[in-house]
Amino acid sequence: MENDLVVTERREGYRVLVLNRPDRLNSFNEAMHAALMSALLDAEADETCRAIVLTGAGRGFCAGQDLSDRVFTSGQVPDLSSTLERLYNPLVRKLRALQVPVICAVNGVAAGAGANIALACDIVLAGRSAKFIQAFSKLGLVPDSGGTWFLPRLIGPARARALAFLAEPVPAEQAEAWGMIWKAVDDAALMDEAQRLAAHFAAQPTVGLGLIKQALDASETNDLDRQLDLERDLQGQAGRTPDYIEGVTAFFEKRQPRFTGRA
Structure with missing residues (x-):
């Protein structure tokens, strides 16, 4: 089944969900939020789906929030709390609550909320060209989508604090060495490895x-x-x-x- 913004590929025992806004580095707008949540709920309701792979189309996994959705009129005060409460927080909670393994295959950049949505998954694989960026401080914002919760637990408070303050990119191999992700693999092998894991989980208890x-x-x-x-x-x-x-x-x-x- 295919949606304009999220593509669902059914495999024997699992599904591959592909964020599909490659011209915008798969950054989130409200429509893509709705499409991804719908795809997750559909997979959750399918008893034959025993694992999920989440990845992005094109040259990046997800660049976080699409800032073109953040155009404000003069004097307007944006309510980013509402955006988190309605969209990002339910997505992160759903990824954690799913009772099947969720594998994230990070291709290219994972920035802002895109990085933290990847970290919300159970097993994170990344192509060697991938980079994780906590981009929030460049906009005067706080890491969200669970970033302030995941990072200290995965890589320790000192590294988490520096990444949140400096917004420096973390290459895939560094992310593996720090324990931020499970494994860095060659770009060409990324999806094969993700689907190998999903097929394994599809035959497990x-x-x-x-x-x-x-x-x-x-x-x-x-x-x-x-x-x-x-x-x-x-x-x-x-x-x-x-x-x-x-x-x-x-x-x-x-x-x-x-x-x-x-x-």
Whole structure:
């Protein structure tokens, strides 16, 4: 299925979602927000979709907010809080709440909100020519779309603070070395690697992977006692899935498990 602004490519067991405003470096306007959220909700409702790949068309992943949507009349005071509340925050929350792995394949520039939407995904791959830029300070703004939450946790407070203040680009290999992303790969291999991972996840115990996402996100704010309690509760859920029984059975039968991904 294709939308003017987001292209959905269905594969066996997963979907590839492509931001499709290449003439604007896939920067966000309201219509593309709506198209991407619709594509995510459609994938979420499809029981056969057990992983998602998010990438961009053309020479960049996403340049963040399309500033041509930010033309103000004289004396007008913009309400950027409303933009975040209506558009960016729901998108980041949805990416984190999806109960399937989300792989981001960053091609070219990921700037501003585009960088932080990439970091909201579960596994981030980047072509070696890719760059991550916290561009907000150049406009007198604060990193949004989760940037002030993701960066300190991924790369530490000192690097996060410098990147937010200086808006210096971080090349893909540096991002990998710092732990900002999972892996930098050759540009020509980017989509093959992303789809290899998605195909792998499409054959894994999907419910268990969704529970792992919940546990890791909760660990950011839980103390040890609360996290141990959460692990207990989530493990109870995981142990009641058919995939757990299949995994144990396959282990004893010395064969590859055949996971269904169902609860």
